[in-house]
Amino acid sequence: MSAATVIHVDDGASASAGKAPATLSSYDTGRATAAAPIPTTQTQREAPGSGVPFLLRSGGDGLQGCMGLIDFVLRVAAFGPTLAAAISIGTSDEKLSIFTNFFQFHATFDDFPAFTFFMVVNAIAAGYLVLSLPFSAAGIIRPKATGVRLLLLVCDTIMVGLLTAAAAAAAAIVYVAHEGNLRANWVPICMQFHGFCQRTSGAVVASFLAVLVLMVLIVMAACTIRSRRRR
Amino acid sequence: MKGSVEQGETSKAPLSSGISKGVAILDVILRFVAFIGTLASAIAMGTTKQTLSFFTQFIQFKAQYSDLPTLMFFVVANSIVCAYLILSLPLSIVHIIRSRAKYSRLILIFFDAAMLALVTAGASAAAAIVYLAHKGNVRANWLAICQQFDSFCERISGSLIGSFVAMVLLLLLIILSAIALARR
Numbered sequence: 001m002s003a004a005t006v007i008h009v010d011d012g013a014s015a016s017a018g019k020a021p022a023t024l025s026s027y028d029t030g031r032a033t034a035a036a037p038i039p040t041t042q043t044q045r046e047a048p049g050s051g052v053p054f055l056l057r058s059g060g061d062g063l064q065g066c067m068g069l070i071d072f073v074l075r076v077a078a079f080g081p082t083l084a085a086a087i088s089i090g091t092s093d094e095k096l097s098i099f100t101n102f103f104q105f106h107a108t109f110d111d112f113p114a115f116t117f118f119m120v121v122n123a124i125a126a127g128y129l130v131l132s133l134p135f136s137a138a139g140i141i142r143p144k145a146t147g148v149r150l151l152l153l154v155c156d157t158i159m160v161g162l163l164t165a166a167a168a169a170a171a172a173i174v175y176v177a178h179e180g181n182l183r184a185n186w187v188p189i190c191m192q193f194h195g196f197c198q199r200t201s202g203a204v205v206a207s208f209l210a211v212l213v214l215m216v217l218i219v220m221a222a223c224t225i226r227s228r229r230r231r
Numbered sequence: 232m233k234g235s236v237e238q239g240e241t242s243k244a245p246l247s248s249g250i251s252k253g254v255a256i257l258d259v260i261l262r263f264v265a266f267i268g269t270l271a272s273a274i275a276m277g278t279t280k281q282t283l284s285f286f287t288q289f290i291q292f293k294a295q296y297s298d299l300p301t302l303m304f305f306v307v308a309n310s311i312v313c314a315y316l317i318l319s320l321p322l323s324i325v326h327i328i329r330s331r332a333k334y335s336r337l338i339l340i341f342f343d344a345a346m347l348a349l350v351t352a353g354a355s356a357a358a359a360i361v362y363l364a365h366k367g368n369v370r371a372n373w374l375a376i377c378q379q380f381d382s383f384c385e386r387i388s389g390s391l392i393g394s395f396v397a398m399v400l401l402l403l404l405i406i407l408s409a410i411a412l413a414r415r
Contacts, residue, residue: 111370114359146413153409157344161402164348165355172301172356176363177371183298184364186373215344218405222340226333226412 067224068140071217075136078213079129081206082163086122088203089115089170094196107189107196114169115200121166122207125159132156139224146228153221160214167207174200247414254411255327261400261407262323266316268397269350273309275390276302276357281383294376294383301360302387308353309394312346312401319343326411340408347401354394361387 089109096105109115132152139148177197180188190197276296283292296302319342322335364384367375377384 107370112368113362150409150413154406157347157402157405160344161347161351161398164351168352168354168356169359171352172359173363175301176360176373179300181299183294184374184376186363187371189371211348215348218344219337219341222337222409222412225409226337 064143064224064228065140067220068136071220071224072133072136072140074213074217074220075129075133078210078217079126081210081213082122082126082129085203085206085210086119086126088199088206089119089122092196092199092203094193096192105192107193109200112173114173118166118170118203118207121162122203125163125210128155128159144228146225149221149225149228153218153225156214156218156221160211160218163207163211163214167204167211170200170207171204174204251411251414252327254407255323258323258404258407258411259320259327261404262316262320265397265400265404266313266320268393268400269309269313269316270393272354272390272393272397273306273313275393276309276387277306279383279386279390281380283379292379294380296387299360301356305353305357305394308349309397312350312397315342315346316397336408336412340405340412343401343405343408347398347405350394350401351398354391354398357387357394358391361391 092115093108094106109119132155135148135152139145139152142148174197176186176188177193177200178188178190180186279294279296281294296306319339322339326336361384363373363375364387365375365377367373
């Protein structure tokens with residue numbers, strides 16, 4: 001008798017690991033109530049270890065798992081552009097082969113405070129994205145962690161503000177460098193410094209991409225907090 | 232057991248609903264202050280005009296906000312955020328009355344995040360240009376135009392303050408909405 005119930009328990013656990021609790025209670029019709037805790041603990045021990053049934057779980061759980069995974073992947077995806085932008089601006093250094101008495105034809109990011117600010121903020125954002133990866137993973141593994149998601153949302157919002165500020169300031173300087181300004185008599189320096197201009201323009205674009213990804217992360221975190229709370 | 236649970240719920244309910252109402256009222260107040268900030272910034276930047284009393288053949292000594300495209304973007308961004316804030320004020324007033332809003336808080340967070348990015352971009356791009364106007368740049372040979380255009384420079388520097396205040400307030404608004412979502 002006990003062997004028969006053990007066989008049923010094993011079949012139920014292996015066949016439908018995700019939906020185990022509901023179906024196993026229908027197997028144990030009422031005869032062995034002592035066996036009921038054992039299947040639930042078995043499935044509880046199995047659930048954190050198996051990745052596939054977690055995502056394929058029916059209803060809201062699978063969606064939460066999906067969104068958690070997308071959150072993690074987007075964080076890794078946003079880390080690339082910010083790091084690339086920081087490095088690209090940091091190593092932008094161009095010396096022209098002509099020089100006169102009055103002007104030095106040498107441009108680095110140091111000469112423009114906006115670019116220095118841009119590099120620092122992108123470095124901070126890249127570091128933050130790496131540090132937030134464990135928290136995001138904790139949010140996937142523990143479905144009930146609303147506090148972690150709230151913390152990530154707050155920090156993401158602050159990062160969006162900082163990163164947008166840095167990217168916009170650098171974009172303003174890059175725009176003036178490309179077009180110049182007639183009224184203020186500012187010469188467009190991109191006519192001479194080609195490589196410098198290309199590098200900085202590319203870095204600004206990459207930074208704006210990272211801002212977009214961070215905004216998607218904020219909205220997703222808000223969705224997740226709302227649906228976790230409603231259950 | 233049921234009675235004590237119900238008693239526990241009713242004794243906690245006034246406090247938690249009080250906190251929710253407080254959060255919603257703070258939301259409305261911050262939104263209104265941010266609206267005032269962006270409106271003041273847009274108007275202060277949009278009415279800048281200075282003409283110097285001397286002129287030569289080559290250079291015109293007249294300065295407006297529209298001469299610098301970045302400042303034009305600043306005015307436009309602030310106007311858009313100002314319009315959004317005044318339009319979302321009724322929605323957050325509704326949140327005070329009816330705290331069980333399901334989707335509207337989420338939509339509010341989404342648009343608040345978009346507007347935060349917009350106002351931050353406008354304010355910081357204008358700040359970069361204002362800094363350039365004050366200090367100039369030695370390497371790129373860009374002259375500091377604030378030496379000649381005093382009141383123009385003062386005006387554009389002062390109008391940045393309202394915009395930055397609105398940016399911080401929008402940040403707080405997003406955090407408040409997220410906390411309200413997490414408490415529900």
